[in-house]
Every structure is written in structure tokens, then in C-alpha cells.
Amino acid sequence: xxxxxxxxxxxxxxxxxxxxxxxxEMAKWARFLGIIGxxxxxxxxxxxxxxxxxxxxxxxxxxGIGMIFGLIIGAFLYLYPVLTFYRFGLGxxxxxxxxxxxxxxxxxxxxxxxxxxxxxxxxxxxxxxxIIAIVLLITAASI
Amino acid sequence: MENNTNxxxxxxxxxxxTVTWARYAAVLSFVNLGLxxxxxxxxxxxxxxxIFGTVLSFIISGVITLVMSINLLNYSKYAKSSLDNGDSVHxxxxxxxxxxxxxxxxxxxxxxxxxxxxxxLIAIIAAIVAASH
Numbered sequence: 001x002x003x004x005x006x007x008x009x010x011x012x013x014x015x016x017x018x019x020x021x022x023x024x025e026m027a028k029w030a031r032f033l034g035i036i037g038x039x040x041x042x043x044x045x046x047x048x049x050x051x052x053x054x055x056x057x058x059x060x061x062x063x064g065i066g067m068i069f070g071l072i073i074g075a076f077l078y079l080y081p082v083l084t085f086y087r088f089g090l091g092x093x094x095x096x097x098x099x100x101x102x103x104x105x106x107x108x109x110x111x112x113x114x115x116x117x118x119x120x121x122x123x124x125x126x127x128x129x130x131i132i133a134i135v136l137l138i139t140a141a142s143i
Numbered sequence: 144m145e146n147n148t149n150x151x152x153x154x155x156x157x158x159x160x161t162v163t164w165a166r167y168a169a170v171l172s173f174v175n176l177g178l179x180x181x182x183x184x185x186x187x188x189x190x191x192x193x194i195f196g197t198v199l200s201f202i203i204s205g206v207i208t209l210v211m212s213i214n215l216l217n218y219s220k221y222a223k224s225s226l227d228n229g230d231s232v233h234x235x236x237x238x239x240x241x242x243x244x245x246x247x248x249x250x251x252x253x254x255x256x257x258x259x260x261x262x263x264l265i266a267i268i269a270a271i272v273a274a275s276h
Contacts, residue, residue, distance in 0.1 A: 014231065015234075016235065019231070019235045022235065022238035022242045023238060023242075025245075025246070026238070026241060026245050029242075029246055029248070030245060032249055032252075033249055036256070101151065104154060105151065105153050108157040108161075109157050111161055112157040112158075112160045112164075115160070115161045115168070116160060116164055118164070118168065119164040119167050119168060122167075122171055
């Protein structure tokens with residue numbers, strides 16, 4: 001792992017014009033994806049409301065409430081990576097425009113948080129799949 | 144304007160963290176692709192799937208996943224190398240691959256949104272036509 005002590009011993013890496021171009025392009029797409037993500041999260045909230053209400057009116061109320069909670073939790077889980085991704089795009093744009101070192105730090109921290117969050121979510125999902133598989137195997141073996 | 148943005152130790156720490164997670168995400172995507180291929184083979188052997196449709200969808204999703212994963216893996220590789228050796232060329236290459244990864248993701252979303260809008264329009268037109276008859 002890199003820490004400040006280790007990395008400060010390296011000579012300074014500067015961001016040249018070509019890298020700046022790459023960062024600017026990245027920022028554009030990150031903001032676009034962020035906005036799309038916000039719209040998707042909003043649509044998830046709306047879907048939660050409508051599908052929950054429909055389910056409640058047609059079937060048992062408990063199923064509808066479960067559906068609302070499921071979709072709302074899904075929307076909240078998506079909100080953080082979308083937010084960090086959008087902030088990364090916005091931060092890089094500002095950093096490149098004003099040569100702002102602090103803004104570059106914050107933008108890359110947001111990218112790091114986004115990657116970390118997605119990775120942890122993948123681990124959580126894989127663990128859940130693993131547990132489900134084990135439970136299914138045990139159930140199948142006991143029948 | 145003078146270009147004075149540097150990779151400070153704090154930024155290097157952030158990039159180092161993204162390197163780890165990017166590699167992990169890329170490997171996970173490769174494993175996922177392998178499992179999808181295995182599923183395709185098992186399905187084909189059992190003979191309970193529409194071969195043409197399934198193979199076509201596997202090829203499309205496989206190529207997209209492969210391109211994205213390779214770019215993510217290359218970002219991880221070059222970013223790590225630039226951090227280890229202080230190499231600006233590798234930093235450029237790392238950012239180039241991350242940019243490509245973002246572009247592929249963005250274009251993919253654009254295609255999905257366009258298709259969604261197209262389907263909605265077709266559904267509206269079909270509903271109007273059905274109502275007029």
C-alpha cells in the first residue's frame with residue numbers, strides 16, 4: 001500500500017498536456033454518467049412508489065411494502081457511487097480549468113471512493129450469492 | 144495559463160487505492176465472463192436454449208465486457224507502474240485507458256437510452272394505432 005511517507009520519496013509526477021486532455025475527456029464522460037445515474041436513481045424512486053402502490057392495491061399489503069423498501073434501498077445504494085462519480089467529473093473540470101491542486105485532490109479522492117464502494121458492494125453481493133449457494137446445497141442434501 | 148498541477152503524495156495514495164480496486168473489478172469481470180461462457184456451454188449441451196440468440200447476446204456482452212475489463216486492467220497496470228517509477232508516460236497511458244473505459248461506458252449508456260426512447264415511441268405509436276381501430 002502507498003502511504004504519504006512512501007510516495008513522498010518519489011520525484012514529483014506532473015500532469016502533462018496529454019494527460020490533461022485525457023483527464024478533461026474523462027471528466028466530461030463522468031459528469032454525463034453521473035447525470036444519467038441521478039436520473040436512474042430518481043426513476044427507481046418513482047418505480048418504487050408506483051409498483052409498491054400497485055402491488056398494495058392488487059395483492060397483499062406486505063408484499064407491496066416489501067417491494068417499496070427493496071427498490072428504495074436499491075436506489076440509495078446507487079446514490080453514493082453516482083454522487084462520487086459526478087463529483088469526480090466536476091472536480092477534474094474545475095481543477096483543469098483553474099490549475100487547482102486542492103480540487104484535483106478532492107476529485108481523485110471521489111474516484112477512489114467510487115471504486116472502493118463498487119468493489120465492496122461486489123464483495124457483499126458475492127458473499128450473499130455464496131451464502132445462498134451453500135444454503136441451497138444444504139437444503140438439497142437434506143431432502 | 145501555467146500548468147502546475149502535480150501528483151502530490153495525497154493524490155498518489157488515492158490513485159494507489161483505485162489501482163487495487165480497478166484490478167479487482169477487472170478480474171471479477173473476467174471471472175463473470177468465464178462463468179457466462181460456461182453457462183452457455185452447459186445450456187448448449189442440454190439443448191434447452193435458442194442457440195443463435197444466446198450466442199449472439201453472449202458475443203455482444205462478452206466483447207463489451209472484455210474491452211472494458213482490459214482497459215481497467217491496463218489502467219491498473221500503468222498507474223501502478225507510474226507510481227512505482229514516477230514515469231509520466233505510464234501515467235498518460237493509465238489515464239488513456241481509464242478514459243477509454245469511461246467512453247465505452249458512456250456510449251453504452253447512450254445506446255441503451257436511445258433504445259429505451261425508441262421502444263417507448265414505438266409503444267406509444269402502437270397504442271395510438273390500436274386505439275384508432
